[in-house]
Amino acid sequence: MTEIKFTKLHGNGNDFILVDEFENKIPDDKKSAFAKKYCHRRFGIxxxxxxxxxxxxxxxxxxxxxxxxxxxxxEMCGNGIRCFAKYAFDVGHISTGKTKVETMAGILEIEARVENGKKLVKVCMGKPLFDRKKIPATGMGDLINVPLHGYEVSAVNTGVPHAVIFVDDINDPGLMSIAPQIRYDKIFPKGANVNFVSREMGNLRVRTYERGVEGETLSCGTGSVAAAAVARRKGFIRDSTVVKTVGGELKISFEHDIAYMEGSAETVFTGTLNFDESSL
Known part of the structure; x- marks a missing residue:
């Protein structure tokens, strides 16, 4: 039995357990089972x-x-990388200013700063990918306003695959029941997060059904970027917008087609758990 230190954080209500492997190493072949066990909201953290x-x-x-x-x-998580950066900033792994983080979606540049006593993180999310030829691993791209399960669906990869759907009523209770059909449609070989989007003046409101969570989350960073990228391509917004999610707001901006995401992250609590590798 080993005591493992962890930190619980959230970005706009999208919550995460962070394990600092400079202190405690979880074997790579146990990470998946570790997540399944400790993410459980009744039997885990x-x-x-x-x-x-x-x-x-x-x-x-x-x-x-x-x-x-x-x-x-x-491959990546927009709210997750802000929480990651917030923790790294707090414990001294990084300082204010720009640094880089390796992810499965590539090496991303992040910038941490303090504003009015609040720690903010700006993430360079790279160029949203619409061209199918550039992302053969997902088989996605170049799909704009494709009829699918009664909706017009647009696809874009912002680190992970996303489906973006503009709707008139973002509070329609039926949206999350149709989302799994789109998430698992064969048009997305690796599945996709499904984002329902409504326009509010120059800003956007987004609800996201997340692949891997298999349900609605309070916020999705890569989904917010995906929604803004599709809205920009359609001419609904210019180069900057505020994306409002159930859990809070994110500022999404574009510079020469490169997307940037900025928002806060919060530490909820820290603790230790008794880790028995043989139980996974």
Whole structure:
């Protein structure tokens, strides 16, 4: 039995357990089972996913891996990387200013700063990918306003695959019941997060059904970027917008087609758990 330190954080209500592997190493072949066990909201700590922080050695000082509550590993997570950066900032792994983090979606640049006593993180999310030829691993891209399950669906990859659907009534109770059909449609070989979006003046309101969580989350960072990218391509917004999610707001901006996401992250609590590797 080993005592494992952890930190619980959230970004706009999208919550995570973070394990700092400079202090406690979870074997790679146990990470999936670890996430399934401890993300459980009744028999575990409770979270949408687990973030593992370690050294990179690939052109960045830190590496982030994220496992969803169903045990699947995600390429990236927008709210997750802000929580990751917030923790790294708090404990001294990084300081204010710009640094880089290795993810499965590539090496991303982040910028941490303090504003009015609040720690904010700006993440360079890269260029949203619409061209199917550039992302053969997902088979997605170049799909705009495709009729699917009664909706017009647009696809974009912002680190992970997303379906974006503009609707008149964002509070329609039927949206989350149709989302799994879109999430598992064969048009998305690796599945997709499903984002329902409504326009509010120059801003957007988004609800997201997340792959790996298999339900609605309070916020999705990559989904907010995806919604803004599709809205920009359609001419609904210019180069900056505020995306309002159930859990809070994110500022999404574009510079020469490169997307940036900015928002806060909060530490909820810290603790230790008794980890028995043989029980996984």
């Amino acid at each position: 409770g979270a949408d996913g687990v973030l593992f922080l370690s050294s990179s050695g690939r052109g960045a000082p830190l590496r982030m891996r994220i496992f969803n509550e169903d045990g699947s590993e995600a």
